[in-house]
Amino acid sequence: MSPYHHGDLRRAVLDAAVAAITEHGPAGISLRDLARRAGVSHAGPVHHFGDKAGVLTALAAEGFGLLADALAAAEERTRDFVEVGVAYVRFAIEHRAHFEVMFRPDLHREDDAALVAARDRAGLLLTGGASSVSDDAMAGVAAWSLMHGFANLWLTGALRTEHLEDPDTAARAIARILFP
Structure with a gap:
């Protein structure tokens, strides 16, 4: 740089x-x-x-905006909720620094207006699509939990990745278990 x-x-x-x-x-x-x-x-x-929290708040807000854009693009491109989940995992891997800050309210100001707006937009895109594949109100939470957990496990090296293909293929297969 x-x-x-x-x-x-x-x-x-x-x-x-x-x-x-x-x-x-x-x-x-x-x-x-x-x-x-x-x-x-x-x-x-x-x-x-x-201060440092201000920088991390701006970075988290930017991250949620980038995530929302990635989720919206996947939804528009494929109309497949599973692919939205795969886009979530891909975002986490490609924007790891943002991802590491976005879900850490201990590091940023979680009530910041720009952060709240970006987080809400991303959240609606992530959980809202679940209604297209399930009537259960908790389907969106389940989908988010699954993809977020998988992304964290992949990023931290906690998974034995020699038994998995690339993260997109693995995320897709895992998501299809919940949303066939």
Whole structure:
């Protein structure tokens, strides 16, 4: 990543946060490190985000927005609820830094308006499609739990992946058990 040069400092700090989380996890970032990575003074991130929780809140909101876009694209492309679940797993793998922050309210401000709006949009896309395959109100929760759990197990290396194909194929097969 190249340092910030009078462009979008907010974007540069968020990109630095993604890089730092990828390297050290979300608990390991600091505003000083993000400023260094973005090539600005410590005051730059503070001006835009206030504190570390502000950066992580913005990153979580961005993540939920990206997730909602991925889920909507899968739904539009395939009209298959299982493929929406596969898109969820793919998002977690391709946007791991975002994913690691999105579901950690201890790291961000969960009542932030932008975060709430993005989280609600993603949630509706994820759980709302379950009504097309089941009348049970808990089907959406079951589907989300299944895909979220699988994504976490895959990301942490807890699964013995030598017995599984790629994550998309495995997620698809697992989702088909619940939603044939």
